Amino acid sequence: MNPATENTLAQPVGITLERYIMRKQAEFPYATGELSQLLRDIALAGKIVSREVNRAGLSRITGAMGEQNVQGEAQQKLDVEANIRFIRALTNGGECCAILSEENEDIIETGNPNGKYVVAMDPLDGSSNIDVNVSIGTIFSIYRRVSRVGGPSRKEDFLQGGRAQVAAGYILYGSSTMLVYTTGHGVTGFTYETSLGEFFLSHPDIKIPQQGPVFSCNEGHWFDYPEYVREFLTQCKQQRLSARYVGSLVADYHRNLFTGGIYMYPPTPKAALGKLRLLYECYPLAMLIEQAGGLAHTGAEPVLDVAPTSFHQRAPLFVGSTQLMTTLLDCVSSEALAS
Numbered sequence: 001m002n003p004a005t006e007n008t009l010a011q012p013v014g015i016t017l018e019r020y021i022m023r024k025q026a027e028f029p030y031a032t033g034e035l036s037q038l039l040r041d042i043a044l045a046g047k048i049v050s051r052e053v054n055r056a057g058l059s060r061i062t063g064a065m066g067e068q069n070v071q072g073e074a075q076q077k078l079d080v081e082a083n084i085r086f087i088r089a090l091t092n093g094g095e096c097c098a099i100l101s102e103e104n105e106d107i108i109e110t111g112n113p114n115g116k117y118v119v120a121m122d123p124l125d126g127s128s129n130i131d132v133n134v135s136i137g138t139i140f141s142i143y144r145r146v147s148r149v150g151g152p153s154r155k156e157d158f159l160q161g162g163r164a165q166v167a168a169g170y171i172l173y174g175s176s177t178m179l180v181y182t183t184g185h186g187v188t189g190f191t192y193e194t195s196l197g198e199f200f201l202s203h204p205d206i207k208i209p210q211q212g213p214v215f216s217c218n219e220g221h222w223f224d225y226p227e228y229v230r231e232f233l234t235q236c237k238q239q240r241l242s243a244r245y246v247g248s249l250v251a252d253y254h255r256n257l258f259t260g261g262i263y264m265y266p267p268t269p270k271a272a273l274g275k276l277r278l279l280y281e282c283y284p285l286a287m288l289i290e291q292a293g294g295l296a297h298t299g300a301e302p303v304l305d306v307a308p309t310s311f312h313q314r315a316p317l318f319v320g321s322t323q324l325m326t327t328l329l330d331c332v333s334s335e336a337l338a339s
């Protein structure tokens with residue numbers, strides 16, 4: 001049968017994440033497969049959480065847990081569910097010796113002392129949108145441990161700095177579930193085909209447009225924002241850019257990654273370092289955006305250069321298309337000059 005008929009009749013389903021990871025691994029002669037396995041474990045947990053998100057309303061995994069996490073935020077049931085699912089998948093996978101989670105104050109030892117990697121994660125991002133069926137996500141950051149393999153992990157394993165990440169990514173639970181990640185060689189997106197239970201390559205070599213039509217920030221905090229932010233927002237409005245703010249970092253970030261745009265969670269007098277957490281929200285999204293040709297900054301320095309001092313430290317986040325980021329940084333410097 002000629003190939004044309006074959007492909008029309010039986011449309012190829014595409015490249016699975018599994019096959020893509022194997023092909024990529026072959027490109028690195030010294031690769032030993034552990035990071036590949038770790039990415040597969042994260043994808044597995046993502047599939048399970050995607051199922052739980054899709055049927056949360058039916059399975060009563062909605063509402064608050066009645067407890068607070070280390071951030072002093074009310075934990076949602078799905079925060080806890082997602083946390084358990086990722087910890088379990090990473091523990092059973094064997095490649096990760098320890099986990100830092102938004103939902104746990106301290107490091108979680110997985111009982112895999114020979115695991116060469118540690119994972120910092122935000123198991124469920126956009127918690128305020130869980131019960132209202134708005135897109136939410138998971139964010140992860142992977143480091144090769146610096147502590148001795150075979151022994152317990154150490155604090156230093158997680159405080160290596162943003163540029164020491166060996167991989168970073170997120171899973172978006174939206175109209176479709178997508179996994180987007182980088183291992184430092186570009187950014188790749190996969191879409192989850194629920195009927196086959198597989199992630200398929202859908203967005204190779206993602207690049208954020210240099211300019212974009214969108215700005216994303218919670219303008220409800222307008223009166224608390226620094227002058228340079230208000231100046232920048234005024235310029236965006238004068239240029240008739242569109243305001244888009246879902247209130248789920250992963251969802252706002254994902255949209256801007258494809259359309260071009262800028263997401264901002266600035267400092268305010270009440271939260272001098274903003275709200276977002278450096279190790280499992282800012283660092284991984286900053287690594288992705290730099291790999292996709294964009295910029296990530298705190299207003300004072302590139303996000304990936306912020307010195308890590310504690311597990312749940314926060315940092316202001318400005319991230320997106322280079323031209324919009326440059327305009328924002330011009331506002332920062334002109335305010336600094338004026339003061």
Ligand SMILES: O=P(O)(O)OC[C@H]1O[C@](O)(COP(=O)(O)O)[C@@H](O)[C@@H]1O
Nearest residue numbers: 122124125126127128218247248249
């Ligand atoms: O309600 P605000 O102040 O705009 O904050 C929304 C931001 O907070 C977050 O929900 C924080 O993340 P978590 O949901 O993981 O705690 C981001 O996803 C989102 O961008």
Ligand SMILES: [Mg+2]
Nearest residue numbers: 122125126281
């Ligand atoms: Mg979050």
Ligand SMILES: [Mg+2]
Nearest residue numbers: 102122124125
């Ligand atoms: Mg969260």
